[in-house]
Amino acid sequence: MDDSTHTCQYNEEDGTVRMFIRGRPVILYAPSDHDNLDLSKVAPPPHNKLKLEWVYGYRGKDCRNNLYLLPTGEIVYFVAAVVVLFNVDEQCQRHYTGHTDDVKCLAVHPNKLIIATGQCAGHDRLDARPHVRVWNSVSLATLAVVGAGSLERAAAGVAFSRADGGALLACVDDGPDHVISVWEWQRGDKGHCLAETKCSVDTVVAVEFHPLDRNQIVTCGKGHIAFWTLDASNVLYKRMGIFETRDKPKYVTCLAFNHNGDVISGDSNGNLIVWGRGTNTVHKLVRGVHEGAVFSLCGLKDGGLVSGGGKDGRLVLFDADLSATGTENVIEGHYGGVRVVTEGRGRQLFVGTTRNCILHGDLQLGFVPAVLGHVDEVWGLAAHPSLPQFASAGWDRLLQLWDALSHSTVWSKDIEERAQCCAWARDGGALAVGCVSGRWLVYHPQTRELLAQHQDGTEPIQTIEYSPNNRLVAIGSRDNFIYVYQVDDDGARYSRLGKCLGHSSFITHLDWSEDSQYIRSNSGDYEVLFWNATTCRQAPSGAALRDVPWASAHCPLAFSCVGVWPEGADGTDINSCTRTQDGRLAATGDDFGKVKLYAYPVTQPKSLCAAYGGHSSHVTCVRFLPDDTRLLSAGGHDAALLQWLVD
16 A cells, blocks of 8 residues: 555445555544445535635745835735735725736836746645736736746845836846846737846845836845846846945945935845946935934835835835934834834824734824734634634734734733634633643633633643533643643633543644533544543543534544545644534645635545635634634734635
8 A cells, every 4th residue: 555645445344434645544433323334435525615705914024125106096005816906985895816926126117017926836836836926906917927937035125227217127036136027018928038047146135117217227235236137138237335334234225316316225234325327336325314224215205215124113204305303203012023114095104013013103292003903923813702703812922812814913912922723602701722832821802801810731732622511621632641621710711621631743633522521532643543521531432422412523534525635735734623503614724824714514434625825824723713704724824814704
């Protein structure tokens, strides 16, 4: 038997399916009333489909120049593999979903209608080579796919030409040579490469075409600013900017242009430098504008300039001669530093931050959040048992409560611990969070006060599940144990009943029986065990519990979920599994960034599904809202939460 594929065997006599994952046999018991299984039969896909309804999050932590206001009134930005068009006033979103992996850069055409976005290499070798997609922001139609096959690692920066009306597209590759290429993007559906050359051995963080001089490009990054000319024979020449020795920065971090056509650069010393138009020499230097690096420069319609500090969080307004006007503001520290500033309508500004938030407001009145997100891996996701709300928790120590109908943050709390999972009490009266340290904390969802805290082992708490009668809670740990507690005082008091010993690897998933008598568990070495909850003793065999109805379907290794395992599954493929309250649909989140929808129960080993991209990282958790109208998914490393409408 080839242990790279899972081959299922059905034993009619004892009604079991034997499934092999990484060569290990997993035996699953069918309910006694289940008809004989025909393994060759293919189960059809579900009647329902998912439609991406809302994207929570923004990638400001490590990407630049990725926020613009379009004439449609929408701001455009990205997170994971989705480009979001968000009208903040009307609170509605549209999504460009042509990318197959992390979007890393974004540029808007001078006509303000066409967008270019670049991505990194993806999971699927052919489909997900690094490339740039050029698309229409009104129809969302893809116009060209540029650079697939020539980009090495990722598109790190992209820019449209401006002086000629936008016929050219420049792209900088994130590979070791940081190759810069210039494309006639409208030629064919793949564009035509006019020129390419090594840009710099050092990191390049920005690329811009000159707004007034044709065929002039500026790049900057570690220890350099470079002025490029694309000559008549389509050869790229560069002149390096010449710094005074004492003012040479570690990084030139951002670029802008004034109305005269001079280039303005911001750098890691907190300085602004004006480079005379057509030269590579310093025309003017403004020292110490920021404490720490200048992360963004935004040229205003009236000729003024706003600079944003990545460390100090200050926004400083200059006039057209680069004299400080005395008008400035500072964003609150918990939002992070300034990553990007862009002009809104009138005097409004939009600010993307290094902690993945987008703020809007103006320098006089200050700023309020339009988008809040997580900043590190998100593993905890739990839907409220009765309301259209959900909680998320991550390694950024944030526990957040969201409203799925208004698409807004109800509250966000720093719990001072890296979180791995979260769960609601069955009446919604308490919210538990399992932490990486082995601690678990329980909060009151309205007052946000800490109701209880306990420590079980020193390894991460992987999963928490309250029993259907709300009298018990099971805590699954990375230390191979399941800890069972009695719950009193409406979820405020917990007393330990015991621990379930028997797994030889870490606990991955738990389900309770509908009568709150039994627990079933999956572990990291693909073991399926059953437990008597009050005694914490292992049930001798799954056969005796084959007809027990389960209150949830979070264990992917179960007879009702056989078909969610792909051929060649290695067990780590599926991170999360869930089903609707009405028991008609199941959803999974996997290591390849896919959310999949199945008809439930998924008992045929060959079951067709509907698969959806959008996350660029492993999907760590999927959960339906209590009324089954929506599915939520958390994207691990991409720190995004996606909300899908069940159609």
